[in-house]
Amino acid sequence: MNEPAANHTIRVILFDLGGVLVEFDGIAPLITLSGNRLDKEGARRFWLTSPSVRQLETGKCGADEFARSAVAELGLTMAPDAFLRQFVSWDRGPMDGALSLLDALKPRFLLACLSNNNELHWSRLCDETTLPGKFHRCYLSQEIGLMKPDPASFSYVIRDLETAPEHILFFDDNPECVEAAQRLGLHARRARGVEEVKAVLAELGLYPDNAG
Numbered sequence: 001m002n003e004p005a006a007n008h009t010i011r012v013i014l015f016d017l018g019g020v021l022v023e024f025d026g027i028a029p030l031i032t033l034s035g036n037r038l039d040k041e042g043a044r045r046f047w048l049t050s051p052s053v054r055q056l057e058t059g060k061c062g063a064d065e066f067a068r069s070a071v072a073e074l075g076l077t078m079a080p081d082a083f084l085r086q087f088v089s090w091d092r093g094p095m096d097g098a099l100s101l102l103d104a105l106k107p108r109f110l111l112a113c114l115s116n117n118n119e120l121h122w123s124r125l126c127d128e129t130t131l132p133g134k135f136h137r138c139y140l141s142q143e144i145g146l147m148k149p150d151p152a153s154f155s156y157v158i159r160d161l162e163t164a165p166e167h168i169l170f171f172d173d174n175p176e177c178v179e180a181a182q183r184l185g186l187h188a189r190r191a192r193g194v195e196e197v198k199a200v201l202a203e204l205g206l207y208p209d210n211a212g
Contacts, residue, residue: 010187010206011167013105014157015135016148017115019173020191021102022125023092033086034074046074047116048149048174057118059142066118084120091121094131097194102134104208105201112137114157114170116147137161148172149180158184169206171197 018024030043038046047053052069055061061069067080067087076083105111117140126132139157146153158165165185172178173192181188191197201207 009167010109010169010204012110012112012161012163012169013206014168014170014186015111015113015197016170016172016174016177017113017117017125017131018091019193020171020197021095021098021113021194022131023095024090025092026087026090029086029090030074033076033078033083037075044174048176053116054147057116057141057147058145059119060145063118063120088120088124091124093125093129095194097198099130099134101194101198102131106134106136108208110137110161110163111135112139112157112161114139114148114153116141118142149174149176151180151184154181154184154186158186169204171200 015021026047027040027043030046031038031040034043050070050073052066052073055069056063056066063084064080067084070087071078071080071083102111111134113135115138119142122140122142132138137160139153139160141147141153144153144156146156148154158168161168166187168186170178170181170186170188171191172181172188173190175190178188178190189200191200198207
């Protein structure tokens with residue numbers, strides 16, 4: 001297990017968003033749209049490995065081009081604009097307890113997010129929620145041009161934070177991203193939702209006394 005030698009050495013808590021703090025419902029609908037050609041694991045991996053997703057989420061194409069490419073890649077019969085409307089709706093905003101947890105952590109740690117994201121979903125979070133303002137730093141794939149689990153995405157964050165990786169605790173719901181972060185020396189743990197984040201923080205003695 002990749003654990004801090006001493007809990008007081010953690011200075012930065014770095015969060016993935018979708019599946020950790022933000023409700024992203026892109027698995028079950030994708031299985032349905034594919035006519036069950038994708039199973040749960042295939043749908044999960046689509047968001048990590050799809051060329052269409054990578055183009056969108058590294059800022060190399062716009063929404064319309066992404067929709068056309070994704071529909072073709074998935075072999076769907078629906079119109080690209082219909083797919084795009086569904087895709088936008090799959091980002092459901094912060095999970096229950098996410099905002100209050102960040103508020104409790106912010107006085108004690110530098111909070112950052114490292115998210116495979118896109119302008120469509122990020123704009124909704126900015127326009128409809130206060131989540132972006134809870135972080136000291138936001139590292140978004142469409143802005144930095146790098147995606148997890150590519151090692152370069154973590155190296156970018158380490159350099160920008162000017163913080164040694166052993167002082168960073170990272171949460172992600174995808175095991176590939178956790179493993180990539182661990183290989184670069186970050187203290188990385190898998191967490192699928194706010195309650196699992198809280199459980200890890202409590203285990204490491206980092207859970208704030210004033211948190212709910």
